[in-house]
Amino acid sequence: MYAEELLSALPLKRVIGPMPTLIKDIAIDSRIVEEKSLFVCIKGDTVDGHEYAQQAVNNGAIVIVTERELVLEGDVTQVIVQDTNRAIGLLAAKFFDYPSNELTMVGVTGTNGKTSVTGIIHNLLQSMGERSALTGTIGFNLNGILYETANTTSDALSTQQMIFRAKMEGCRAMIMEVSSHGLALGRLAGVEYDVAIFTNLTHDHLDFHGTMEEYGNAKGLLFSQLGQDLSKNKVVVLNADDAWSKKYAMLTQFPIYTYGIKDETAAFRATGIRYEDGMTYFTLHSPEGNYDVSMHLLGEFNVYNMLAAIAAFYGRGYALELIVEHIAELLPVKGRMEKVQSDLPFDIFIDYAHTPDAIEKAIDAAMPYKRPGKKMIFLVGTGGGRDKTKRPAMAEKASRCEYVVLTTDDPRYEEFDSITGDLAKGMTHENFACIGDRAEAVRHAVSVAEEGDIIIFAGKGHEDYQIIENTKYPHSDTDIALEEGRKKFNL
Ligand SMILES: CC(=O)N[C@H]1[C@@H](OP(=O)(O)OP(=O)(O)OC[C@H]2O[C@@H](n3ccc(=O)[nH]c3=O)[C@H](O)[C@@H]2O)O[C@H](CO)[C@@H](O)[C@@H]1O[C@H](C)C(=O)N[C@@H](C)C(=O)N[C@H](CCC(=O)O)C(=O)O
Helix, strand or coil, X not given: CEHHHHHCCCCCCEEECCCCCECCEEECCHHHCCCCXXXXXXXCCCCEHHHHHHHHHHCCEEEEEECCCCCCCCCCEEEEXXXXXXXXXXXXXXXXXXXXXXXXXXXXXXXXXXXXXXXXXXXXXXXXXXXEEEEECCEEEECCEEECCCCXXXXXXXXXXXXXXXXXXXXXXXXXXXXXXXHHCCCCCCCCCCEEEECCCCCCCHHHHCCHHHHHHHHHHHHHCCCCXXXXXXXXXXXXXXXXXXXXXXXXXXXXXXXXXXXXXXCEEEEEEEEECCEEEEEEEECCEEEEEEECCCCHHHHHHHHHHHHHHHHCCCCHHHHHHHHCCCCCCCCCCEECCCCCCCEEEEECCCCHHHHHHHHHHHHHHCCCCCCEEEEEEECCCCCCCCHHHHHHHHCCCCEEEEEECCCECCCHHHHHHHHHCCCCCCCEEECCCHHHHHHHHHHCCCCCCEEEEECCCCCCEEEECCEEEECCHHHHHHHHHHHHCCC
């Protein structure tokens, strides 16, 4: 792209040096700068991109966008702006020619349920023969190939790059998990959403947002940023059973489709929920009448997730009959109350729950499968160096199970004992063990399981690794549990 044209995205700037003709690429990481690139120095939480400007120049950057004049060697032009974080959003959207305008963009925000709702929508679109891309906690899924991403909601540059790639590969829609960090840090700058969905808001990430109020306000940005162009067919989907929805409704003038189980005014409502033979059944009440829905996904929280997806499809003009038909075929989202197929005499569920609310919902979901007189064993971990205030509340929720194993998710640099010790403060009974080493903890959970019991392994979900200090080690709750279980029952 012509440098002049690209930099026209930044109206307030001071340019030092001659303007080159062409810019071939944009980068924010000095380690992966290509020839004739523009490098934007981003001040991070742990490091400052300004420190790496020289490395970027050495690797081929010809323009540096910076917040202060830097001493740099080589043929390089400096563009000084007030806020590089804001600049990268503007530049990235311009460089990739605002790709979100050409796709149906779906953003899903909320504490829990983002991965499930995005997964459900993506899978339903695929089953109807429509090409869509998916981004979130599991990475970037483009035409069935999964690319790793650093965050649930990636930085502004990666976000625009991914949308552009989806467009170039013929996708018609892009379904994105939208985290509160992503919204608060401007990672979604320039993304024009057509569908904005809210799942729920419960305790999480208070280390970053400070208060629930701030956390909720950050999520509200998804709705307030939909704009005012009512000629566009934008759709807002809100959970009528969550009080935050009333606030979000006030942030936008686009049509709102509510869903829920408790609130009788919800436009899409489920009643008569029952769980039988690994299936969930409910009656869907909709503006177009009632439908019987059957699905392989388990638990009340998945009924909420499905209602959110149904409301979104309806809002975009899909026939409910068709959607209900496809829902019956849909398989569970990986690592979200996923029942492990095995020949073991007890049931294993894998779930990503890592908030008090999600733990409660995971237990609720498994409860219909609990056999009389048998135990439910819950293994719960939490990440190191992150929101510590939620830990006791997580263990308190897990205490509903007869036996609890307290462990770690990604301990990072925090001591195992510090994590399990915080969790233990919330236990309401004595039937628990603190085992920081997660592999050991999984083996222990299996060792106390008897025929007919249920074990829920929470916290890692689809993840196949564990981060200890700054290294990713391979780890699979499922593999360890199956191996230990077979050994125990001589299978
Ligand atoms: C606190 C936080 O959000 N940190 C994010 C932040 O990292 P950071 O501030 O430390 O910045 P950095 O990557 O160290 O460096 C700053 C700049 O210097 C550059 N740099 C750095 C090193 C170098 O050699 N050369 C170089 O140019 C970097 O490319 C970057 O441009 O910027 C990184 C790049 O965008 C993110 O990956 C990183 O997320 C970390 C991994 C993280 O854990 N974030 C969490 C808190 C988060 O965002 N979570 C949400 C919510 C998930 C949920 O809902 O559960 C998410 O969306 O993932």
